[in-house]
Amino acid sequence: MFHQDNYQVTRHICPRNCYDSCPMLAYTTGGRIEKITGDNSVPGASSHLCAKGEQILAQVYHPKRILYPMRQKKRGSGRWHRISWTEAFDLIAQKIISLKERYGSTLPLCLNKYSGNFGLLHYAPEGLFNSLGPTTQVCGTPCFSSGIDAQRLDFGGNKTMPIEQLRYARLIILWGVNPAWTSIHTMTAIYNAKQQGAKVIVIDPVYTETAHKADYYIQLRPGSDTALAILLLQILDKRQALHVDEQHVLGAQPLLMSIRKARQAELLAAVDQPLATVEFLAGLIADSQPMHIWCGFGLQRHIHGGLTIRLIDVLSLLTGNIGLPGGGVNFADTGMWDFPQPIIGRRPDTRFININNFAHELQQLTDPPVKFLWVACRDPLRQDMALRDLRAAWQDLELVVTADKFMTKTAQMSDIFLPVTTEFESLDVFGGYFRHFLGINEPAIPPRGDALSDLEIARRLAVRLNDLAPGTSNFPVHKNESELLDEELPPELCQQMGLHSWHDLYQKPALFPHAEIPWQDHSFAHTDGKFHCCELPADLRPLLPSSAFPFHLITPHVQSYINGQNHTKLESASIYPVVYIHPQPARERGLTNNHPAIMENEYGSLTVTIKFCSDLASDILLSAQGTSRHGGLNVLNPGRPTDLGSLSTGAPGVAIYDVFVNIRTLS
Ligand SMILES: Nc1nc2c(c(=O)[nH]1)N[C@H]1C(S)=C(S)[C@@H](COP(=O)(O)OP(=O)(O)OC[C@H]3O[C@@H](n4cnc5c(=O)[nH]c(N)nc54)[C@H](O)[C@@H]3O)O[C@H]1N2
Ligand SMILES: Nc1nc2c(c(=O)[nH]1)N[C@H]1C(S)=C(S)[C@@H](COP(=O)(O)OP(=O)(O)OC[C@H]3O[C@@H](n4cnc5c(=O)[nH]c(N)nc54)[C@H](O)[C@@H]3O)O[C@H]1N2
Ligand SMILES: [Mo]
Numbered sequence: 001m002f003h004q005d006n007y008q009v010t011r012h013i014c015p016r017n018c019y020d021s022c023p024m025l026a027y028t029t030g031g032r033i034e035k036i037t038g039d040n041s042v043p044g045a046s047s048h049l050c051a052k053g054e055q056i057l058a059q060v061y062h063p064k065r066i067l068y069p070m071r072q073k074k075r076g077s078g079r080w081h082r083i084s085w086t087e088a089f090d091l092i093a094q095k096i097i098s099l100k101e102r103y104g105s106t107l108p109l110c111l112n113k114y115s116g117n118f119g120l121l122h123y124a125p126e127g128l129f130n131s132l133g134p135t136t137q138v139c140g141t142p143c144f145s146s147g148i149d150a151q152r153l154d155f156g157g158n159k160t161m162p163i164e165q166l167r168y169a170r171l172i173i174l175w176g177v178n179p180a181w182t183s184i185h186t187m188t189a190i191y192n193a194k195q196q197g198a199k200v201i202v203i204d205p206v207y208t209e210t211a212h213k214a215d216y217y218i219q220l221r222p223g224s225d226t227a228l229a230i231l232l233l234q235i236l237d238k239r240q241a242l243h244v245d246e247q248h249v250l251g252a253q254p255l256l257m258s259i260r261k262a263r264q265a266e267l268l269a270a271v272d273q274p275l276a277t278v279e280f281l282a283g284l285i286a287d288s289q290p291m292h293i294w295c296g297f298g299l300q301r302h303i304h305g306g307l308t309i310r311l312i313d314v315l316s317l318l319t320g321n322i323g324l325p326g327g328g329v330n331f332a333d334t335g336m337w338d339f340p341q342p343i344i345g346r347r348p349d350t351r352f353i354n355i356n357n358f359a360h361e362l363q364q365l366t367d368p369p370v371k372f373l374w375v376a377c378r379d380p381l382r383q384d385m386a387l388r389d390l391r392a393a394w395q396d397l398e399l400v401v402t403a404d405k406f407m408t409k410t411a412q413m414s415d416i417f418l419p420v421t422t423e424f425e426s427l428d429v430f431g432g433y434f435r436h437f438l439g440i441n442e443p444a445i446p447p448r449g450d451a452l453s454d455l456e457i458a459r460r461l462a463v464r465l466n467d468l469a470p471g472t473s474n475f476p477v478h479k480n481e482s483e484l485l486d487e488e489l490p491p492e493l494c495q496q497m498g499l500h501s502w503h504d505l506y507q508k509p510a511l512f513p514h515a516e517i518p519w520q521d522h523s524f525a526h527t528d529g530k531f532h533c534c535e536l537p538a539d540l541r542p543l544l545p546s547s548a549f550p551f552h553l554i555t556p557h558v559q560s561y562i563n564g565q566n567h568t569k570l571e572s573a574s575i576y577p578v579v580y581i582h583p584q585p586a587r588e589r590g591l592t593n594n595h596p597a598i599m600e601n602e603y604g605s606l607t608v609t610i611k612f613c614s615d616l617a618s619d620i621l622l623s624a625q626g627t628s629r630h631g632g633l634n635v636l637n638p639g640r641p642t643d644l645g646s647l648s649t650g651a652p653g654v655a656i657y658d659v660f661v662n663i664r665t666l667s
Contacts, residue, residue, distance in 0.1 A: 013439030017115030019183035021432025023509040041508040051560040067449020089464040106133035108371040116377030119428035128458035131475035134349035140651025146300040149644035150309035156525025159518035160333040163189040168326025171288035177296020180209035181559040207615040223302035223542030227270035229311035235282040242318040251533035258536040290327030301656040306644025310534040354651035359390035382409040382564040385639025406567040426453035427481040439509035549660035564626035580613040580622040604635035
C-alpha cells in the first residue's frame, strides 16, 4: 500500500479465470474505493483494464450484492430471510454431523468449486472438506484440459512464451481463440507484431472481432481443425518443408506415414474449404519463420480437441518453429500448478467426480449418495452441461449451501446463502495460467456488510463443527492469512521468482517461474528428453449436424464480463438468450429478426431471441454464453467428453461446442 494525492493505493490482481490475470491498483479515499486501474509496475503489465475489469468495481458496490447470510424457506421460492453467521454455521454444522452419523461416512458431503477466484487462499473450501474425512469433490475443468493433456503428451509439460515475444514472429495464427474479447492485452502485443510486419491469420468458424482485425480469416467447419492440420502437414510434407530431427523427436515417421495415407478429398470436405485456401496457408507457413500459433480454449471444445492440439504442436515442431523467439505454440502455462498448495490438504481417499459430467455422476452415486452440496466460485445451474439432468439431481440434495456475492441461478436453488468478500476486502496471492503474473490482493477496505472470505468461512465452520462434535475437522483454524501464505510460498519458491518472501508483492507484482522461449534447446520434459508425436486414430470425423438437428450451436465467451458473471448487467440483459443466425436459413423457417423462436434438440428446448447475422455460415447458430437473464443454453448441451483431459485433471475435457440443434417459430 502507498499513498498518492488523497488516495490510499492498494495492490491487487484480477483473480478471475482469464488469460490476462491483470495486476491492478485500487484507489481508496474516505473508506470507499473510487477507481481501479491496471498496475504496470511489472514488465508486460498494462495500465488499462478490459471491459470486464470495469465491472470489478461495480461488483464491489452493486446494490444487488448480497452482504448478509440468508436462508430460503423453500428452494426456488425466493422467500429468503436474513440470518446470523452463528445460525448459518449451526445449520450447516448440524447437517454435516448428522449425515456423517447417518451414513457412517463423510462421502455424502460434496464440494463443487471452480474458478470464481483462483487465489491460493481460496482453496480453503477444499481444505475444509478434506479436513472432515473423505468427501466428494469435483475434478477436471471445462476450460482447457484436453489441450493441457495434449501439450503434456507432446512436450512433457505446459509452457507459454511471454506474449512480448510476439514481436519476433513473422506469422501469427490465432486458432480458435478470440482475444479481442477474452484477452485484450494480448491484442496489443499482436498489433505491435503486425506493425513489425507479422501477418495475422484467424481460424474460427465465427467471424469474430479478432478476425476483423486479422490479415486473413479462414471460416472452417467447427471441429474440423484436425482435418485442417493434417492437410497442412500433407502439403508441407510434399513440398519437403518438414524436417524431422530424430535426436529430439519420437514417433514422427509413423505419424507422417499415416498423414500421407489420409485422403485429401475427405479432409477437404471435412473442413469445407477449397484446396487453394489450404495451399495458401501452407505456403505462408513454409515461408514465414518464426511462426507463432496460439491455440485457444475454444479450439479444443470438440470431441477431437486434444488430438487437434497435438497435430498443431507437430506442425509447429516439424516446420522448425519450436524454440525460436516468437515461435512455438501457446496454449496454457501450468507453472502455478507446481506450487505446493498445502492449504488443500490433499488426501488419497477423496471421491472425485467429473465437473463436466456433474449431473450424471451425482445421479449415479449411491454408495453413499451425495446429500449435502457446497457450491463456491461457481454457478453450475447456469454454466454446467446437461442442465436439465442437473436440475433433476438437485431434488435429492438435503442441504445446498452457496457461497457467492450475488444471487446466482445456483444460489436461487440453495437453502443457505453465504456472502463472500471481493478481492478488495481480504488478503490473498494469485497467479495466472497464460501470462505469468503473480500478485497480491491486499485489503483495500474492510469486508462489506457481514461478508467473509472463503477462508474465514472455512475457519469459523471448522470451529463450530469441533464445538458440536470434537475432532470433526482438523482445518488449521489458528493460522492467520499471513502464516498460511508463508506455507503456500516457501522460501525456495520465492527465490525462484527473485523474491525474498511473498511480502515483496506489496511493493510490486512478480512473475512466476517460466521460460522466455519455451523448449529453446529442444530438450523436452519427457524422461527421454524427446518430443512425442501423436498417432492418428482410425476415425477422425468431426461430429456433424443431422437432418433433425441441422445447426452447430456455438456458445463462446462474451466480451464484457466473464462466463455467467453478468451480475451487474443483468438488469439490462435480454430475457432470453440472443441467437444469431444467417438470414437465409432463418427466412426458410419463417423466423423474423429480433423475434422469439424455439431452439431445441433431443435434450431440451428453450425460447430464444433471433438476430440476423450475414457473417455466419448457414449451418451455425451463435449465442454467447451467460448473456441472458433466463440462461438455460446448456439444457441443450449433453456435455460430450473430449478425447483428452484425464491425465492432468482426472477427467476428460468437454466438447462444449459439439452441440446440434434445430430452430423454429414459436407456434
Ligand atoms: N471477456 C471474457 N474473457 C474471458 C472469459 C469470458 O467469459 N469473457 N472467460 C474466461 C474463460 S473461463 C475461458 S475458458 C477463456 C476462453 O477464451 P477463448 O479461448 O477465447 O474461448 P471461447 O470463447 O470458448 O472460444 C474462442 C473461439 O473459438 C471458436 N471456436 C469454436 N469452435 C471452434 C472450432 O471448432 N475450431 C476453431 N478453429 N475455432 C472454434 C469460437 O467461435 C470462438 O470465437 O476466456 C477467459 N476470458
Ligand atoms: N454454453 C457454454 N457453457 C459454458 C462455457 C461455454 O463456453 N459455453 N464455458 C465453460 C467454462 S470454460 C467455464 S470456466 C464455466 C464457468 O462457469 P462457472 O464455473 O459457473 O463460473 P462463473 O460463471 O465464472 O461463476 C463463478 C461464480 O463465482 C463467484 N465468485 C467470484 N469470486 C468469488 C469468491 O471469492 N468466492 C466465492 N465463493 N465465489 C466467488 C461469482 O460471483 C460467480 O457467481 O462455464 C462453462 N460453461
Ligand atoms: Mo473456462
